[in-house]
Amino acid sequence: MYNPESMFADDFINDDEIMKTLAYADENKDNRALIESILDKAELRKGLSHREASVLLVCSIPDLNDRIYSLANQIKNDFYGNRIVMFAPLYLSNYCVNGCVYCPYHAKNKHIPRKKLTQEEIAAEVKALQDIGHKRLAIEAGEDPVNNPIEYILESIRTIYSVKHRNGAIRRVNVNIAATTVENYRKLKEAGIGTYILFQETYNKESYLKLHPTGPKHDYCYHTEAMDRAMEGGIDDVGLGVLFGLELYRYEFAGLLMHAEHLEAVHGVGPHTISVPRVRKADDINPDDFDNGIDDETFLKIVACIRIAVPYTGMIMSTRESKSVRERALHLGISQISGGSKTSVGGYAEDEEEDTSQFEVSDQRPLDEVVRWLVGMGYTPSFCTACYREGRTGDRFMSLCKSGQIQNCCLPNALMTLKEYLMDYASPETRAAGDRMIADEIGMIPSENVRRIVRERIDRIESGERDFRF
Numbered sequence: 200m201y202n203p204e205s206m207f208a209d210d211f212i213n214d215d216e217i218m219k220t221l222a223y224a225d226e227n228k229d230n231r232a233l234i235e236s237i238l239d240k241a242e243l244r245k246g247l248s249h250r251e252a253s254v255l256l257v258c259s260i261p262d263l264n265d266r267i268y269s270l271a272n273q274i275k276n277d278f279y280g281n282r283i284v285m286f287a288p289l290y291l292s293n294y295c296v297n298g299c300v301y302c303p304y305h306a307k308n309k310h311i312p313r314k315k316l317t318q319e320e321i322a323a324e325v326k327a328l329q330d331i332g333h334k335r336l337a338i339e340a341g342e343d344p345v346n347n348p349i350e351y352i353l354e355s356i357r358t359i360y361s362v363k364h365r366n367g368a369i370r371r372v373n374v375n376i377a378a379t380t381v382e383n384y385r386k387l388k389e390a391g392i393g394t395y396i397l398f399q400e401t402y403n404k405e406s407y408l409k410l411h412p413t414g415p416k417h418d419y420c421y422h423t424e425a426m427d428r429a430m431e432g433g434i435d436d437v438g439l440g441v442l443f444g445l446e447l448y449r450y451e452f453a454g455l456l457m458h459a460e461h462l463e464a465v466h467g468v469g470p471h472t473i474s475v476p477r478v479r480k481a482d483d484i485n486p487d488d489f490d491n492g493i494d495d496e497t498f499l500k501i502v503a504c505i506r507i508a509v510p511y512t513g514m515i516m517s518t519r520e521s522k523s524v525r526e527r528a529l530h531l532g533i534s535q536i537s538g539g540s541k542t543s544v545g546g547y548a549e550d551e552e553e554d555t556s557q558f559e560v561s562d563q564r565p566l567d568e569v570v571r572w573l574v575g576m577g578y579t580p581s582f583c584t585a586c587y588r589e590g591r592t593g594d595r596f597m598s599l600c601k602s603g604q605i606q607n608c609c610l611p612n613a614l615m616t617l618k619e620y621l622m623d624y625a626s627p628e629t630r631a632a633g634d635r636m637i638a639d640e641i642g643m644i645p646s647e648n649v650r651r652i653v654r655e656r657i658d659r660i661e662s663g664e665r666d667f668r669f
């Protein structure tokens with residue numbers, strides 16, 4: 200039976216409740232009065248239930264759809280301003296014992312080159328990432344207890360944090376590894392990780408079992424309950440996501456929001472981030488083999504409805520998406536993007552890449568170009584990692600977020616970290632555009648005192664100092 204407070208996956212992601220939600224949404228997709236009342240509630244910026252948001256997702260009334268997009272845009276601006284946080288993935292190893300049918304790293308793929316970075320190779324990758332300007336990484340590794348045990352992941356995290364190259368430093372390591380034990384999550388927490396990210400892939404149990412025919416990931420409940428174990432292990436920032444294209448998108452959307460409701464009900468804090476990947480082409484993977492692919496318009500509506508349903512949750516979009524889709528999604532709620540990404544093992548430091556990519560990158564622009572593009576659209580690229588370093592995580596972060604106080608930190612930190620980027624890594628053209636933006640944006644900081652401090656610090660960054668934060 201559906202129960203968001205239960206610790207059992209089948210109860211908090213309950214198939215019967217999702218089917219009822221989809222039926223309810225279908226019945227009401229042109230119910231103007233109901234949709235208007237849901238939008239009125241959403242205007243309060245306190246979020247929506249999975250049922251309410253599911254109605255918005257299928258709303259077929261054009262002027263109300265316009266209202267959905269415009270509200271998503273307003274909520275984005277209210278909570279995140281014009282900042283976009285930048286990050287890069289770092290693939291450590293593509294050894295994997297699982298059989299996920301949508302991923303080229305599945306164990307039966309015998310022709311993809313397998314590779315696991317040594318600590319020296321990781322240091323080389325990190326230097327290459329620092330030389331581009333990145334400060335925040337998401338590490339990725341397949342599940343393989345022999346090749347990629349938790350000790351390897353922990354050692355890799357230590358290596359990443361230890362590399363200080365010129366003015367570079369990786370200040371936040373988010374971790375995307377397979378579901379594991381409370382004890383291992385505790386070790387990850389002690390290693391100083393930022394967010395623990397684990398994509399559900401699909402919330403539909405029947406499909407999940409077929410899409411994960413072999414390996415430990417086949418255990419749907421163990422996978423779905425991973426975030427509870429992570430939180431029990433002390434990790435209070437967790438990132439959810441589904442792989443859109445595997446199952447009916449409306450099913451995934453409802454499941455995703457039910458998962459967020461479950462975390463809030465049990466742990467008092469919802470997901471820190473939600474990612475919205477779509478199935479992409481890769482070695483031995485053809486997206487057309489999956490029946491549930493979604494077009495760009497549907498995809499953007501999902502982004503807008505997630506933004507409205509969980510206003511406090513950051514939303515991440517990777518380079519799986521093209522420049523034009525990313526551009527539109529930024530207006531609708533995406534708050535974090537990757538740039539200059541490589542999705543292969545060792546892809547940053549090596550000249551000649553073996554094809555070990557997990558998926559084909561659609562947006563292939565270098566980070567400098569992505570930064571200039573963002574600035575050109577009026578967005579402030581941010582390399583901020585302050586919250587986790589200042590202990591603002593979990594419910595502490597969420598309460599600052601909900602009260603709006605986090606805004607006193609975000610814009611100043613965005614401007615100072617952008618300034619560092621411009622000084623150390625940007626092309627002259629990007630630097631000129633970024634400096635103009637910083638000059639304009641400082642004036643937008645509400646507190647005169649904070650404005651004064653930021654001006655002072657920007658001068659000190661110009662003189663060579665680094666790593667200021669609020």
Ligand code: SF4
Nearest residue numbers: 295299302304305341
């Ligand atoms: S999705 Fe992850 S677990 Fe599945 S095959 Fe790929 S790397 Fe392995």
Ligand code: SF4
Nearest residue numbers: 583584585586608609
């Ligand atoms: S201050 Fe915190 S919430 Fe704001 S951008 Fe930095 S890390 Fe993110």
